[in-house]
Amino acid sequence: MLKLGFIGAGFVAKFHERALRCVRNAELAGVCAPEGAEALAELAREDGLGNTKVFDSVAALCSSIDVVCIFAPNFARLEIMRDIARAAENGAKLKGIICEKPLARNAKEADTLARMAKALHVPTAYFENQIHMPCVVEARGQLAGVEQTMGAAHLARSAEEHGGPHEPWFWDPTMQGGGVCCDMGCHSIAAAMYMLTPRGKPPDHLKPVSVTANMALLKWGKEPWLSQLKARGVDYSTTPAEDYSSVTIEFKDPETGVRSALQATNSWMYDAPGLRLLMETFGPGYSYTVNSLQSPAGLFISDAAAVAVADSELALEKSQATRGALVLQPNEADLYGYVAEWLDALSAFEAGKDALLNFEYGRLITMLIMAAYMAHEKRQSIDLTDTRVLDALESYVPLIQQGKGAAVLG
Numbered sequence: 001m002l003k004l005g006f007i008g009a010g011f012v013a014k015f016h017e018r019a020l021r022c023v024r025n026a027e028l029a030g031v032c033a034p035e036g037a038e039a040l041a042e043l044a045r046e047d048g049l050g051n052t053k054v055f056d057s058v059a060a061l062c063s064s065i066d067v068v069c070i071f072a073p074n075f076a077r078l079e080i081m082r083d084i085a086r087a088a089e090n091g092a093k094l095k096g097i098i099c100e101k102p103l104a105r106n107a108k109e110a111d112t113l114a115r116m117a118k119a120l121h122v123p124t125a126y127f128e129n130q131i132h133m134p135c136v137v138e139a140r141g142q143l144a145g146v147e148q149t150m151g152a153a154h155l156a157r158s159a160e161e162h163g164g165p166h167e168p169w170f171w172d173p174t175m176q177g178g179g180v181c182c183d184m185g186c187h188s189i190a191a192a193m194y195m196l197t198p199r200g201k202p203p204d205h206l207k208p209v210s211v212t213a214n215m216a217l218l219k220w221g222k223e224p225w226l227s228q229l230k231a232r233g234v235d236y237s238t239t240p241a242e243d244y245s246s247v248t249i250e251f252k253d254p255e256t257g258v259r260s261a262l263q264a265t266n267s268w269m270y271d272a273p274g275l276r277l278l279m280e281t282f283g284p285g286y287s288y289t290v291n292s293l294q295s296p297a298g299l300f301i302s303d304a305a306a307v308a309v310a311d312s313e314l315a316l317e318k319s320q321a322t323r324g325a326l327v328l329q330p331n332e333a334d335l336y337g338y339v340a341e342w343l344d345a346l347s348a349f350e351a352g353k354d355a356l357l358n359f360e361y362g363r364l365i366t367m368l369i370m371a372a373y374m375a376h377e378k379r380q381s382i383d384l385t386d387t388r389v390l391d392a393l394e395s396y397v398p399l400i401q402q403g404k405g406a407a408v409l410g
């Protein structure tokens, strides 16, 4: 039974608490966070996830658990990783380190995190739930024979959209790393890359060849949305971020030379029932699709009804309404792949190994995100076969992330 320790007790930590109700070989032993730790620990105890305690420092947490999970905001990654490294040097016996997406805000930070974990000789898991989504994994499983006969997919489209993040730090490009491309493009790029990767090959098998991208501030720079954000402490008239992003990446299979492409589309203006994941994969003679809003369950509450749903966020992530025709997804933690990513990471850690996706993989995704920002900034295709470009990406910090987005989002 692995003892887990969460750093962070916000939105995603609560989602993972829900996922852990479906995982048998782990106990949520501790939580450490400036806000929300007590409430999350109480919930975990009520749900029978263990005798969950609250810790007031990363060092104290690490000395009482086996697996430490970084579920805190993006801007705190390095400081937290340094605390974890110090705890390990002081004797904490860690069997695994988990970090939520994105690994970091830029390539330099991602590189530091990956190198620190390597130096500690502790296995890692980069939590990208979408490549573990059962509907994607099962579709690929059913098509395994078809793929073997006909060849791997050549085009994958992946989109994640909702109406905008829940906390102000997500909107602030200097704290989060950018706008929707950094926040959700990392999901869609990883998911689409996985859908193109030939079955049985590692998740970093395909070699990225080129990246093009278009980003824009379409909704949240206009009134009344601009003022709504200002009231939450975020000023998009001075430090804007993109609320729309479209990225195309071309790949080459290093073994067969076969080319493939992904299209990742993301927005924070999906004024629709709630979060939607839309995936389409096309192979030679076959395809599969996923639409996370197509649920077998639906609700309807008319104007005549006195009350709304009990908890719209528990019915559907980023839900935008509490009455009318509503989508109900009764087990989002499973639908979005959270349960499967835990099962993968914990069994890998028990065997002393990295999860399917490790920090090095997270670093690769960060590099692709940086290439997308560079492509948008330069208004040109970024050649990832050119070593000078790869060198430049290592130290590149997008203008949007620097708080100078007005220059490229006009």
Ligand SMILES: NC(=O)c1ccc[n+]([C@@H]2O[C@H](COP(=O)([O-])OP(=O)(O)OC[C@H]3O[C@@H](n4cnc5c(N)ncnc54)[C@H](O)[C@@H]3O)[C@@H](O)[C@H]2O)c1
Residues within 6 Å of the ligand: 007, 008, 009, 010, 011, 012, 013, 032, 033, 034, 035, 036, 037, 071, 072, 073, 074, 076, 080, 100, 101, 102, 127, 129, 167
């Ligand atoms: N996989 C997904 O679909 C998904 C969804 C949401 C968020 N995330 C990722 O999870 C991470 C956290 O996002 P969230 O939505 O839970 O954020 P949040 O703002 O809801 O919660 C953040 C939590 O971290 C704590 N915290 C803040 N600063 C800290 C610090 N320096 N040290 C320790 N804890 C600190 C806060 O008190 C809070 O408990 C982000 O990196 C985000 O990208 C992933």
